[in-house]
Amino acid sequence: MHPRLELRNISKRYPGVVANDDVSLSIQPGEIHAVLGENGAGKSTLMKIIYGAAHADSGEIYCDGNLILAHNPAMSRALGIEMVYQHFALFESVSVVENIALSASSAFNLPSLAEKIRELSLRYGMPIDPHRQVHDLSVGERQRVEIVRCLLQAPKLLILDEPTSVLTPQAVVKLFDTLRQLAAEGCSIVYISHKLDEVQELCDTATVLRNGKVTGTARPKETTSLELARMMVGSKLPEMHVSPAAPSEKPVLEVRDLSAKARDHFGVDLKDVSFNVHGGEIVGLAGVSGNGQAELIALLSGERRHGQGDAIKINGTPAASLRPDERRKLGLAFVPEERLGRGAVPSHTLWENAVLTAHRFGTVRKGLVDRRRAAAFASGIIDRFKVKANGPAATAQSLSGGNLQKYIVGREIALAPKLLLVSQPTWGVDVGASAFIRQTIVDLSRAGTAVFVVSEELDELFEICDRLLVICQGRVSPPLLRTSTDREEIGLLMTGRTMGKDQTGSSSVALQD
Amino acid sequence: MELFTAIFTGTIVAATPLIFAALGELVVEKSGVLNLGIEGMMLMGAALAFWAVTAGYSMPVAILAGALAGAAASLLFGVLALTFLTNQYAAGLALAIFGSGVSAFIGRGFGSDPIEALHGVNIAILSGLPVLGPLLFRFDPLVYLALAMFVAISWFLYRTKAGLILRTVGESPQTSHAIGYPVIRIRYMAVLFGGLMAGLAGAYLSVAYTPLWVENMTAGKGWIALALVVFATWRPLRVLLGAWLFGGMTILQLQGQALGLQVPSELLSALPYLATIVVLVLISRNRQMLALHFPASLAKPFRPAG
Numbered sequence: 180m181h182p183r184l185e186l187r188n189i190s191k192r193y194p195g196v197v198a199n200d201d202v203s204l205s206i207q208p209g210e211i212h213a214v215l216g217e218n219g220a221g222k223s224t225l226m227k228i229i230y231g232a233a234h235a236d237s238g239e240i241y242c243d244g245n246l247i248l249a250h251n252p253a254m255s256r257a258l259g260i261e262m263v264y265q266h267f268a269l270f271e272s273v274s275v276v277e278n279i280a281l282s283a284s285s286a287f288n289l290p291s292l293a294e295k296i297r298e299l300s301l302r303y304g305m306p307i308d309p310h311r312q313v314h315d316l317s318v319g320e321r322q323r324v325e326i327v328r329c330l331l332q333a334p335k336l337l338i339l340d341e342p343t344s345v346l347t348p349q350a351v352v353k354l355f356d357t358l359r360q361l362a363a364e365g366c367s368i369v370y371i372s373h374k375l376d377e378v379q380e381l382c383d384t385a386t387v388l389r390n391g392k393v394t395g396t397a398r399p400k401e402t403t404s405l406e407l408a409r410m411m412v413g414s415k416l417p418e419m420h421v422s423p424a425a426p427s428e429k430p431v432l433e434v435r436d437l438s439a440k441a442r443d444h445f446g447v448d449l450k451d452v453s454f455n456v457h458g459g460e461i462v463g464l465a466g467v468s469g470n471g472q473a474e475l476i477a478l479l480s481g482e483r484r485h486g487q488g489d490a491i492k493i494n495g496t497p498a499a500s501l502r503p504d505e506r507r508k509l510g511l512a513f514v515p516e517e518r519l520g521r522g523a524v525p526s527h528t529l530w531e532n533a534v535l536t537a538h539r540f541g542t543v544r545k546g547l548v549d550r551r552r553a554a555a556f557a558s559g560i561i562d563r564f565k566v567k568a569n570g571p572a573a574t575a576q577s578l579s580g581g582n583l584q585k586y587i588v589g590r591e592i593a594l595a596p597k598l599l600l601v602s603q604p605t606w607g608v609d610v611g612a613s614a615f616i617r618q619t620i621v622d623l624s625r626a627g628t629a630v631f632v633v634s635e636e637l638d639e640l641f642e643i644c645d646r647l648l649v650i651c652q653g654r655v656s657p658p659l660l661r662t663s664t665d666r667e668e669i670g671l672l673m674t675g676r677t678m679g680k681d682q683t684g685s686s687s688v689a690l691q692d
Numbered sequence: 693m694e695l696f697t698a699i700f701t702g703t704i705v706a707a708t709p710l711i712f713a714a715l716g717e718l719v720v721e722k723s724g725v726l727n728l729g730i731e732g733m734m735l736m737g738a739a740l741a742f743w744a745v746t747a748g749y750s751m752p753v754a755i756l757a758g759a760l761a762g763a764a765a766s767l768l769f770g771v772l773a774l775t776f777l778t779n780q781y782a783a784g785l786a787l788a789i790f791g792s793g794v795s796a797f798i799g800r801g802f803g804s805d806p807i808e809a810l811h812g813v814n815i816a817i818l819s820g821l822p823v824l825g826p827l828l829f830r831f832d833p834l835v836y837l838a839l840a841m842f843v844a845i846s847w848f849l850y851r852t853k854a855g856l857i858l859r860t861v862g863e864s865p866q867t868s869h870a871i872g873y874p875v876i877r878i879r880y881m882a883v884l885f886g887g888l889m890a891g892l893a894g895a896y897l898s899v900a901y902t903p904l905w906v907e908n909m910t911a912g913k914g915w916i917a918l919a920l921v922v923f924a925t926w927r928p929l930r931v932l933l934g935a936w937l938f939g940g941m942t943i944l945q946l947q948g949q950a951l952g953l954q955v956p957s958e959l960l961s962a963l964p965y966l967a968t969i970v971v972l973v974l975i976s977r978n979r980q981m982l983a984l985h986f987p988a989s990l991a992k993p994f995r996p997a998g
């Protein structure tokens with residue numbers, strides 16, 4: 180039998196880098212195959228070549244034994260190949276169902292497609308409302324849309340480029356069930372992830388890339404994650420050092436009874452949110468995405484302003500009604516969850532992107548951009564955070580996903596803020612670089628910065644945070660000390676239940692007098 | 693009553709060329725392309741249609757010739773802007789100037805005699821109705837075509853898959869490319885359609901509205917059409933209303949001049965332009981709506997990656 184997909188000697192170079200260097204691999208029908216590698220190893224490029232969104236300089240692609248020549252994504256879909264992009268391929272100005280209709284082969288009938296989406300997404304544990312506009316969706320919700328869009332087509336070969344980076348743990352479990360079932364029906368799956376435990380749980384085989392070359396293959400289920408990590412990184416993993424926090428006397432960030440109506444009827448109202456973050460400590464916000472995180476972050480960063488100025492205080496100054504740049508003057512730095520678009524301007528160079536937030540750092544003088552300083556500032560970030568990029572003049576969109584994330588986090592940390600607000604700090608970042616980013620955040624806080632982290636990854640929060648808050652339906656729990664809580668307690672709070680007091684009703688009815 | 697009928701029908705007729713040109717440009721801009729050359733394409737259409745009539749061709753053929761002349765001119769823009777990725781502002785302005793020059797050149801031999809204008813329709817019972825007949829059922833066929841185009845374009849943009857594809861290409865050609873749509877080809881079709889409509893608008897001017905040839909007879913209507921699209925926040929219904937508003941003001945100021953108002957006639961002539969823009973600016977202030985309908989990739993050159 181022919182393999183479902185066979186790549187022979189694929190090479191691709193971009194200015195300044197060889198993204199894929201003589202890559203060969205083959206995948207059988209029904210096989211779940213992982214492609215592993217550091218940030219910038221060339222994984223996404225290889226997937227785009229398979230899907231026809233990019234073209235190899237040399238090499239051949241065979242699907243079911245047939246050579247595929249000069250194809251494009253539309254032809255790939257006709258062949259039964261579907262792909263979830265790392266940087267989502269969704270249109271913001273139209274609704275979910277319209278987005279999906281654009282890549283569906285079925286007749287253009289929105290109501291019936293919407294019904295199918297609703298039903299299928301529920302079945303897969305990734306509920307989405309087909310009539311919402313994509314620009315209102317959080318990145319987690321967008322990821323669900325991407326996945327559901329592919330599953331709807333009953334593919335023969337499914338390419339998933341970091342599909343779980345912003346999915347909730349529950350959704351991941353369901354997704355894996357679905358993927359296994361698809362594989363059992365003969366669909367081949369190419370799976371890319373930096374989360375090695377997922378790879379071990381799901382994948383039959385793995386190909387490891389480094390600097391564009393295949394450096395090995397493995398059977399993840401029979402290999403330890405340490406070994407896998409070593410194959411990827413090629414050196415030993417850095418170790419985390421978290422020294423005890425020494426919180427400042429006065430809080431740097433004070434949030435008092437912050438209530439706000441959702442911006443649209445799909446959002447979540449914030450209800451009486453109160454918490455403090457002191458200098459020198461890291462406070463984490465756990466919660467399932469779509470429970471008010473987006474609203475809270477928008478209010479804290481200044482993207483949205485609040486009428487009652489003292490609901491948020493930064494270093495004692497009422498800040499809730501200040502503009503983002505005024506808050507930045509008070510020492511705030513902010514890493515948004517959306518990298519392209521809000522975190523960086525895709526078509527601009529890295530140094531221009533640095534100027535956007537670092538203009539008080541000597542990169543802008545008397546209203547003029549000092550290019551040399553800006554470039555030096557950008558180079559500094561590139562070196563310190565080991566960003567793989569073709570220098571400060573590379574455009575943001577030419578960076579691999581993880582490298583752009585490293586650059587944006589690096590840019591904000593380099594500002595030496597008094598208050599750092601960061602959302603999904605290690606989204607799509609490889610194991611080595613994640614450890615480095617986390618360590619840098621810890622070091623920053625120990626040097627006196629107040630850090631507020633929003634993340635859906637509990638492991639990450641438990642690794643770096645001193646105190647944890649849980650958000651559920653717009654309410655924020657009282658702070659919990661990391662050392663005196665556990666995953667179970669947080670998990671329960673995330674679903675809106677508190678220990679010992681079940682509020683969901685049905686299951687506790689029998690216990691009531 | 694007669695005055696009202698005159699003002700009403702005058703308004704509808706004066707708005708017709710704007711409806712054609714602006715709806716065409718709306719489709720072009722929805723695909724993310726900015727063609728500033730409407731004025732030039734209209735003039736080409738006007739000249740060709742007028743020539744066809746004087747050369748003895750029938751009305752429908754002349755109108756078709758005008759439309760095709762507009763499309764041919766837009767093809768020039770398309771090659772520059774879409775294939776060679778020239779700056780779209782520059783290519784559009786060049787087309788505007790080019791069209792005005794070429795049309796003047798074609799029109800040198802036309803003389804200044806008027807031709808017989810396009811006739812109004814005569815629909816069995818309807819046109820003969822007492823009040824409604826003269827009010828609604830005696831226009832020339834192109835007036836009805838313009839309205840039909842409005843309905844068709846609204847339906848196309850918001851109810852069909854092809855319209856959805858067009859709009860999303862205008863939002864993000866990168867994403868369209870990533871999911872497999874031929875962005876350049878789609879944009880070419882939009883540009884050609886825009887040219888066709890601008891050509892029709894021009895033809896309407898020279899064979900129906902003022903059936904004679906004058907150099908630069910569009911008198912800035914192409915630019916007004918352009919402004920209409922922007923201030924109508926890229927929505928067909930607002931384009932239509934804006935065009936009627938402009939038509940209405942044009943007719944009112946003509947009536948004003950006829951009545952001998954003590955206002956300089958230059959000022960009166962400027963009134964429709966001024967009033968249309970002021971009203972449209974006022975209604976287009978809602979930022980959120982603007983962001984929702986604005987084709988995000990407008991005027992940005994696109995080259996497929998890979």
Ligand SMILES: Nc1ncnc2c1ncn2[C@@H]1O[C@H](COP(=O)(O)OP(=O)(O)OP(=O)(O)O)[C@@H](O)[C@H]1O
Binds near residue numbers: 582
């Ligand atoms: N359009 C482009 N122009 C220039 N360089 C590019 C382009 N796309 C990718 N590259 C470069 O090719 C290399 C491989 O990128 P790729 O996106 O394939 O990495 P990746 O393995 O997916 O990394 P990550 O885990 O961070 O997503 C990187 O060095 C990147 O900068």
Ligand SMILES: [Mg+2]
Binds near residue numbers: 222265579580581
């Ligand atoms: Mg990638």
